[in-house]
Amino acid sequence: MSDETTVAETAQLKLTGLEKIRYYGAYLLFALLWMGGLTIVSAVLLPQHMKDVLGDADAATKVFTVLNVVTAIASLVSNLLFGNLSDRTRSRFGRRAPWILGGGIVGGVSLFLTGISTNPWTIGFWYCVCMFGLNAMIAPVIASFSDRIPEDMRASMSAFMALGQTVGQSVGTIIAAYFISNTLPGFLAAGILMGISGIITILVWPTEKSSADLPPVKAGWAEFWASFIPPTKGARDFWLAFGGRTLLIFGYYMITNYQLYILQDYIGQDKKTSGATIATMSVLIMIFGLIGSLGSGFISDKIGKRKVPVALASVLMAIGYALPWIFKTGWSMFGFAIFAGFGYAVYGAVDQALNVDVLPNKEEAGKDLGILNIATTLGQMAGPILTGVLATTVGYAAVFPTAIVFSALAVVFFFMIRSTK
Secondary structure, three states: OOOOOOOHHHHHEEEEEEHHHHHHHHHHHHHHHHHHHHHHHHHHHHHHHHHHHHHOOOHHHHHHHHHHHHHHHHHHHHHHHHHHHHHHHOOOOOHHHHHHHHHHHHHHHHHHHHHOOOOHHHHHHHHHHHHHHHHHHHHHHHHHHHHHHHHHHHHHHHHHHHHHHHHHHHHHHHHHHHHHOOHHHHHHHHHHHHHHHHHHHHHHHOOOOOOOOOOOOOOOHHHHOOOOOOOOOOHHHHHHHHHHHHHHHHHHHHHHOHHHHHHHHHHHOOHHHHHHHHHHHHHHHHHHHHHHHHOOOHHHHOOOOOHHHHHHHHHHHHHHHHHHHOOOOOOHHHHHHHHHHHHHHHHHHHHHHHHHOOOOOOOHHHHHHHHHHHHHHHHHHHHHHHHHHHHHHHHHHHHHHHHHHHHHHHHHHOOOOOOOO
16 A cells, blocks of 8 residues: 555445554554554653752743743644655655654654753753654644544544553553652653654554655745645534543643642642552553553444544543542542543543544645644643643642533534535
8 A cells, every 4th residue: 555545445445454453553552652652651750850950849840831832832833744744755754754753853862851851941942852853743643643544443543542542551650650859861752752653653553555656745935834724614613523522631641740749739648659649640641541542432433423432531530530629539549540431432442533523624734633633732731831820820629620521512512514524
C-alpha cells in the first residue's frame, strides 16, 4: 500500500494478516512510548521540579499554569503546521515518515533538557520545543488513519493507539513516582522514551512508499498560507466533533495533570504518600484502560456505531470526577482512576475512527486531522490552565463539578453529528 492509493481505495482496502499485526503494533508502541515519556514529566516530575526550583508551592502552581498556557499555544501551532507539511511533503521516504522520525528526536532531547534546566524561562523554552517535536510525530501518524487504514478497521486501530496511550500514561506515572525525590534520572528516561517512539513506529509498520511521484503541491507563499485555512464547506459535523472532543478531554486533563497537587494540597497527603497513591492510580487506569480500549474499539467496528461508546465514556468519566469531589479521600481518587480511566479509554478507542468519518475532504486529511488534534491539545493544555485558575481563586473543590459539566456538554455535541451512527 502506498500514498498513491486513492481515498476510495483506502476505504475498501484489505490488509493481510501480517500487515494488520504490524499496524496494530506500530500504533500501540508509538502511543505507549511518547505518552509514557510525556506523562513522566507532565503529570509528576515537571510540577515537582517547579516546586524544587522555586521553593514555594503557590509560586510553583502559578508558574505551572503560565507554562501550560505557553505550551498550549506551541502545541496548537505545531499540530496544524506539521499536519499540513506532511500532506505537502514529497520524498522517496514518503509523506509522513520524515516528520515522525525527526519529531521524535527533537521531542526526546528537549524533554530531557527541560529537566536539567533550573530557570523557569529555560524550562518553559525547552518544554515548548518538546511540543513542536511531539506534534511533528503525532500529526502525521494520525493522518495515516485516512491514508493507509481501511474504513472497517479504523476503530480497532484507534483502540490500539488508545491502549498505548492508556498504558503509557500509567507506566509513565509509575516511573515518575519513583523519581519524585530525584527528578533528573526521570527526565532522562522520559527523553529516551519519546526519542525512540518515532524510530520504532517507522520500523514496525509497513514501509511507507515514496511520495516523490505524487502530483506536486502548488508553490508560493500565498498558496502555502491558504492551505492552512480550516474547512468550512460541508464541515458541520467536523466542527461538532472538534467541540465534543475538546470538552471531553478538557475535563479529563483538568484533573489528570493536577493529580499530584490535588493529592497534596486538596486531599492533604504528603510527598511520599501522594507518590504511592499516584502509582496505585496508574495501575488501576492501566488495567481498566486495557479493557475499555480493546473492547469498545472492536465492538464499534463490528456494529458500525461511534456515538454509543462516546456517550458511555462521558457518563463513566463524570462518575469518576464526582467521587473525589464528594468524598475527598485517597480512596476516592482510586475511584476516579477506575471510572474516568475506563471511560477515557472507551472514548479513545473510537476517537480517530470518528474523526476520519467526519472529514469534509479526505485528500487534506493531514491538515484537517491536525486541526481536530488541536482539540486534544486544547484539552490537555487548557484544561490544566483552568484548574490552576480555579485552584488559586476558589479552591480545588470547584474543579470537579466543572469537569462534570464539560463531560455532559461533550455528549450533546457528539449526538448532533449526522454523518456517523
